Amino acid sequence: MADSSAASAAQPVKLDDLMLAMDVVDTLRHQEAFVARELDDEGREQELKSRLRKIYRDQGIDVSDDVIAEGVKALKDSRFVYTPPRPGLGVTLARLWVRRGRVGAMLAALIGLAFLGSAGYYFAVERPAEQAHIALSTSLPKALDAAYADASTEAKAPAAREKAAQLLADGKRAAQNGDPAGAKSALQGLEALSAELRKTxxxxxxxxxxxxxxxxxxxxxxxxxxxxxxxxxxxxxxxxxxxxxxxxxxxxxxxxxxxxxxxxxxxxxxxxxxxxxxxxxxxxxxxxxxxxxxxxxxxxxxxxxxxxxxx
Structure with missing residues (x-):
């Protein structure tokens, strides 16, 4: 008899028996209050097993005594019970990995918002400043030189040439001092002078x-x-x-x-x-x-x- 028990213990547990044992545990948990009383009383454990046998028999399921005993023992040992892991870095990273789709979408949205904010600041503040700097350092001086050359070509009176030279000097000085309004005003003055000189x-x-x-x-x-x-x-x-x-x-x-x-x-x-x-x-x-x-x-x-x- 002892040899037979040892031999059966050495044999691997069948998957069907394991599933039935898990089902037994689940059935016991659904009757938690009743089971608690039965398990507290060693003498009434057999009655609990009999009741379990009847429950499965009424459902047309043939469950062996070994499976029922294994289920009752598993409940006592808290097997098939999920115990949450303690909070920590590993747990946090694992949860982030499980929710990587949602987290990735949130990160993408945040990155997108940051990009839009950066782009908006660039186009609203930095780009106009860059364009103004380019205009003051390059575009406006070139335009002033061109307008002065035009006015000088048209001018046939010393007073007109002197006025053109003064407007050019004023415009260049304004550009060097970071005054776009002053530079544009001088440019407009040169253009108006050329237009006036052409009139007859x-x-x-x-x-x-x-x-x-x-x-x-x-x-x-x-x-x-x-x-x-x-x-x-x-x-x-x-x-x-x-x-x-x-x-x-x-x-x-x-x-x-x-x-x-x-x-x-x-x-x-x-x-x-x-x-x-x-x-x-x-x-x-x-x-x-x-x-x-x-x-x-x-x-x-x-x-x-x-x-x-x-x-």
């Missing part, structure tokens, strides 16, 4: 029917004096009027207009008036000419360029 037109007295050709003003500061003005317009090479910025000496405002009052001396004013009164036609309407390459009008009559824009 004549200053003519207005002589259309129903229009005044001259007016006079009594200055507020000297009521015994009179200021005389001929109403003029700028006529381009194509015969069309040209709008020019005219500053009024009366209120100091500048207005883009095709007609204005040009201040002249009394002799010129009277001569033009007499010419028009003779037959209604002004024989010599041209008072001055703006030639290409020159910034100012060359007047053929005494005129300082002082003007009014309302009469």
């Amino acid at each position: 037109y004549q200053i003519r007295v207005v002589a259309a029917p129903g229009e005044k050709s001259g007016v006079f003003r009594i200055p507020n500061r000297n009521t015994n004096a009179r200021n005389y003005y001929l109403i003029v317009e700028a006529i381009g090479a194509d015969g069309q009027p040209i709008a020019l910025p005219i500053k009024s000496e009366e209120d100091g405002t500048t207005k883009m207009t095709t007609k204005w009052g040009l201040r002249v001396d009394k002799q010129t004013y009277d001569r033009v008036g007499a010419d028009k009164a003779d037959d209604g036609i002004i024989q010599n309407r041209t008072l001055g000419e703006k030639r290409r390459g020159f910034p100012d009008v060359d007047y053929s009559v005494p005129a300082s360029g002082a003007a009014i824009t309302q009469w």
Whole structure:
């Protein structure tokens, strides 16, 4: 008998018996309160086994006494019970590995947010600063040199060349001092000077029917004096009027207009008036000419360029 027991103990446990033993343990756990009482009383363990045998028999399952005994013993020994490992680095890493999909997605999202933040900062702050630096150190100086060369080529009067040189110096100084607004202002000044130097037109007295050709003003500061003005317009090479910025000496405002009052001396004013009164036609309407390459009008009559824009 002893030899038979030893031989059976040496034999490997069949998988079916092991599964049945695990099922027995599971069944016992579902009846935890009852089992606790039965296992505490050594004398009633056989009754517990009988009840287990009946439970399986009612389900049509044939379970041997050895399997039932093994299940009861396994429950006592806490076999087939999962005991969580103690917290530690290894456990944490293992859990991260199990949840690597979710953790990876979270890390990817965080990396994406960090990238977007970095990209936003670059395009909103760093890139404009880089572009401004490039403009100040390279683009603007080149543009200033090109605009100066253009203005110098157009300029035929020393005053125009001096003005171009001064604008270039102001622009270069602003670029070196990190002042883009100052550099751009000088560049715009050079471009405006070139455009002005290219213009050609004549200053003519207005002589259309129903229009005044001259007016006079009594200055507020000297009521015994009179200021005389001929109403003029700028006529381009194509015969069309040209709008020019005219500053009024009366209120100091500048207005883009095709007609204005040009201040002249009394002799010129009277001569033009007499010419028009003779037959209604002004024989010599041209008072001055703006030639290409020159910034100012060359007047053929005494005129300082002082003007009014309302009469």
